[in-house]
Every structure is written in C-alpha cells, then in structure tokens.
Amino acid sequence: MRPRVVYVHGNGNKVRPELLKSQWDTALFGRDMAEASRMAYWAPVRYPEPLPDFRTDAPAGRPELVEELVEEMPARPDRAGAEPPEEFVARTLDEARREAGGTGLEARAGTDESALADWLRDMTYLADTLALSGEQDEPGAELPLEALPLPRTGRTALFRLLVKHAFKDVHAYFFGGAGPAMREVVKEQLDGLDGGPLVVVGHSLGTIIAYEVLMEQAREVELLVTVGSPLAIAEVQDHLARPPAVPAGVAAWRNASDLRDLVALDHTLRPEYAPEERVTDLLVTNDSSNHHGISEYLAQHEVRAPVQRIFDGAG
Structure with a gap:
C-alpha cells in the first residue's frame, strides 16, 4: 500500500x-x-x-503585511516606535482572554494560563531582541545576514505579529474551547x-x-x-x-x-x-x-x- x-x-x-x-x-x-x-x-x-490566494500570512514567514503591521502598532516615545514589551504582553493576554470568553473557565481541569503567559513574555522579549539585532549603529554599517530589510519599527511589528498569533491561537486551543x-x-x-x-x-x-x-x-x-x-x-x-x-x-x-x-x-x-x-x-x-x-x-x-x-x- x-x-x-x-x-x-x-x-x-x-x-x-x-x-x-x-x-x-x-x-x-x-x-x-x-x-x-x-x-x-x-x-x-x-x-x-481564508486569506486571498495572493496573500501570505506573516506568521508563515514573509513580510507582505508589514505596512499594515506598522500601522497597527501604537505610536510610543521609545526608540522602537512601539509599546513597551510588558504593555504588549498585557494587551495580548487581555485580548486572548476576551476571545476565550473571559477567564479561561473552559480550560482543561487543573490548569491555568499563568505558565502560558510566561511563554508569551519570553517570546516578546526575544522578538524585540531580534528586531534590535538588525539595527545599524552607524551609517553605512552592514546589517547581519538574518536582519530584515526593514526599519526597526517594521521588524518589531512583524516579530510581534508572530508572537500575537502564536499565543492567541495556542490560548484558544487550550482555554478558548x-x-x-x-x-x-x-x-x-x-x-x-x-x-x-x-x-x-x-x-x-x-x-x-x-x-x-x-x-x-x-x-x-x-x-x-x-x-x-x-x-x-x-x-x-x-x-x-x-x-x-x-x-x-x-x-x-x-x-x-x-x-x-x-x-x-x-x-x-x-x-x-x-x-x-x-x-x-x-x-x-x-x-x-x-x-x-x-x-x-x-x-x-x-x-x-x-x-x-x-x-x-x-x-
């Protein structure tokens, strides 16, 4: 067979x-x-x-949606032009809870979301670190090979979109029914x-x-x-x-x-x-x-x- x-x-x-x-x-x-x-x-x-045939979701690894992502990120006075990591984590967790219908009461018995929230925090800080690693310290400096051809704000937005989708879909799997x-x-x-x-x-x-x-x-x-x-x-x-x-x-x-x-x-x-x-x-x-x-x-x-x-x- x-x-x-x-x-x-x-x-x-x-x-x-x-x-x-x-x-x-x-x-x-x-x-x-x-x-x-x-x-x-x-x-x-x-x-x-479904997404239109000509669109690729950013979590799949391509930056077609970067312009929209940057627009989604609230303007902040920090260098990245994005909200601080802890605020992003709190907002993403709140959004996931709302999508799940509130407090996670549909979660499997004996579990809670606190451990999963730690994963969200770790992902967010790593995302910001990767975005920062591609920033040019001096004019004309070469970017690392893995750096995206985007301003740091765009890289931060792209990485954080992956974080948000990954966490919110996993949260929906475990807690949202x-x-x-x-x-x-x-x-x-x-x-x-x-x-x-x-x-x-x-x-x-x-x-x-x-x-x-x-x-x-x-x-x-x-x-x-x-x-x-x-x-x-x-x-x-x-x-x-x-x-x-x-x-x-x-x-x-x-x-x-x-x-x-x-x-x-x-x-x-x-x-x-x-x-x-x-x-x-x-x-x-x-x-x-x-x-x-x-x-x-x-x-x-x-x-x-x-x-x-x-x-x-x-x-």
Whole structure:
C-alpha cells in the first residue's frame, strides 16, 4: 500500500486548503502529491474566511503585511516606535482572554494560563531582541545576514505579529474551547487511510494538535515530523492532556527548529518525550523573515530526506 502524508498547519489564517496543501507539497517534495497528501485544515475554527490566494500570512514567514503591521502598532516615545514589551504582553493576554470568553473557565481541569503567559513574555522579549539585532549603529554599517530589510519599527511589528498569533491561537486551543474542533479536523484526515506507511507533518501549533491526536489514538505512524514546534517548552507541556511521551504508535520522530524561531524557544524534545531513542532533534537554518516559515522548514534536507525515503522506498 502506498505511503500517505497528513499535514497539520500552524498559527494564523491561511489560504484556501487545496492551495495550502499544494504549497506544502512543493516545499517538501518539489511537486504536487495529489491524493498522496492531505491537509488538516483547521483555520476555519478560528478564522471565518481564508486569506486571498495572493496573500501570505506573516506568521508563515514573509513580510507582505508589514505596512499594515506598522500601522497597527501604537505610536510610543521609545526608540522602537512601539509599546513597551510588558504593555504588549498585557494587551495580548487581555485580548486572548476576551476571545476565550473571559477567564479561561473552559480550560482543561487543573490548569491555568499563568505558565502560558510566561511563554508569551519570553517570546516578546526575544522578538524585540531580534528586531534590535538588525539595527545599524552607524551609517553605512552592514546589517547581519538574518536582519530584515526593514526599519526597526517594521521588524518589531512583524516579530510581534508572530508572537500575537502564536499565543492567541495556542490560548484558544487550550482555554478558548477551540481544541476539540481543531483535533477533530486532524482525526478526519487520518480516518479512512488504507493502512500504508503514514507520515504526519506538523508546524507550530499544528505540532501540538497532531501530537495530542496521536497520543489519543495510538495510530501507527512511520514518521512524525514537527517543525517550529513549542512542544519542548515547559509552559506548553504543563497544558498537555497527557504527560509528555512519544505517542505509542510513532516509530520515529524528527523535530526541527531554528535557534531564532520565537515559537520554538526550547529546541530539544529529548529526554522529556521518552523513549528518547525514537526522537531526533535537529537545528536547521530557516532564513524566512521571522525564522518560522513553513516552506523554509520543509525545504531543509534534514526534514525532506527521511520523508522522501519512505515514499521512494514504496515505489
């Protein structure tokens, strides 16, 4: 039986599902995979309409929306032209609470949002540090290779948009009642597969959703691939339904991240997710504008090669 791959996308709104699937196919395989791939498209749980085809969401790693982002940032007297980090953290947390219906009463029993708020704070400070790292101290000074070709205000706005989307969607997953519907989308895409070798690929929040579904189902998966994942972060692990472990049916797990990725922050799943011999943590270079872009992750040799071996071996 032929291999199949199921994708689970990450934070933020997306283009229509068939286009998104084709983009992931192209990045990972270099071609459209037709019926061999499926996209677990949970965006409608959070967003009423998909993005237009010509727009790319900034959390995916491209700065098409920078002008709008800069306009969103309130004018402040500090050098960045943006509100101080603690004010941004407080405002983002308040917005997430309002979207969740208030106080997080729909959260899983025994958990609260304080740990997740620590993750939000850490992401925000790292975002501002990355924005500052691209600032020219002297006229004519060369920018670091990873710096965005934007004024610092634009870089700050772009990085903080990633922070906001990542946190608010994760908050909605754990506290806003969105988790069951997101997981159901993944289950629907896994249902009806013919029993051939299965690869599951998740990005960002999609790694949490995919992981929890696989923990629940114990489905046989030849390879689980997570990129830009927050699963290694203690504050996220505190909110998982089950203690961290490799899902029972997963034969191998490859986890890739860029050291500059705000969402990942912690880059090592081993040994929290036992048995650790099934897990391979990889540090890769993601040169998208926010170092979190999905196409750049999927194009990495360390990510593509094991997936392609499964498909080539079945040919």
